[in-house]
Amino acid sequence: MGLPSLELRCRGRYVWGVRTVWHTEGDGEFYCPNCGGDRNYCRRSGVRRLTVLGVPLLSRGPAGTIAECGVCHRRYGLDVLDAPTSSRFSAMLRDAVHTIALAVLTAGGASSRHARQAALEAVREAGFSDCTEDQLIGLLAALAADEGRLPGAYDSLAGALDGCGTWLSIELHEALEPLTRHLAPQGRERVLLQGARIALADGPYLPAEREALAAVGRSLRLPAEDTDRLLEAAARTPS
Template sequence: MPLIGDVRTGGRTVASGDFYCPSCGGDRRYRKRIGRRWHGIGGLPLLPSPGRLAVVECVTCHTAHQPEVLERPTTAALAGMLREGARTAVTAVLTAGGPPGAASRERAAAALRQYGWATPHFPRASGEAPASGAPADPLRDALEPVARHLAPQGRERLLRLAAGVALADGPYAPAERAVLAAVGHRLGLTAPDVERITAEVARASDGPPGDTRRGGGAGHGG
């Protein structure tokens, strides 16, 4: 039976830029083109059809994609989102409950160097005034967008990173547990997953997962 459907012919370029090409498997240049829509048989245009058909064409492989392909961030953009997500999660746990101590700050700096932060800046405490225009919920704004594009292992890795910083100066304090729960939630992890991951990090650090060293309002030790 002949294949009957819409066929796009010709068209003009209405936009261009960088995108992640699924066919090439990497970041490429694209052209967004809008062409005439036709009814066709076997790929041959026969009768004009109302409306226009938009496609995103890879400049390298010339594959045509649906416009929704532009919703996926480029590899470079995703790396930037991951970098900011790591900084936000680490900063939140670092300043939970009071001023961070030297051990915690050193662990945090080492963790963030893995994500390209050469000299990260950390506030002295969670109560430090945010910069003008800072988001009301930085964990939500930094973690939820990147979590949509990460595999479960990638989301767990971010939580493990933050948990390791929390353990740098002793077992989890209640305030740190609360922040880690919020980090896990914004990453789309379940509460049991958060409990499992934080317990695994604590065991790997040779520290008990209980809150035995500090009270809920105590600050980080020096």
């Protein structure tokens, strides 16, 4: 960032030059592309100064603001801070899978032990390693309560959740939109297929499950034809 230092030597001494003086404004954690992992960084602003015999005299204007890695000391533009850290990315993926699992169960698989088990496995693999089936059931019951449909037992949960989905588009958007910006198309497809496996765990897609998965595809910014193709392929694949 900024212009390189310019200096003039005279008999082994620097007579004059232009150097950048950096001032640290703050710090934090970021994903360093050079190190390939999470690192601490310093946010630094620079001013170019004319120096004579090593003494800074006149300002030559700002040199911009950069983020400097605390380990490799590579300097980057501040747009590098837009990328999530590895830990933040893992948390976003975990929350996305958890929301998709709840959406699919809400759409029709809540009363199926197979669907609940598939959802539980997906949520655990995504990072909620200590999640239990009872916790999933509790969350589903809370959703039903928000809609004024209180289930009396597990076997009536599906009826209580039938049509309970006013939260769906908002929750999916909030959970998936931050993640989608940092996922390649193949990664977005894998996230969608996790929801498809949950829906197919107890048999063919129900209409409401297809609608929920279509909403997942839209939140992942997948073209509708790609979402349909992936869901149909998943349905043809033996479990």
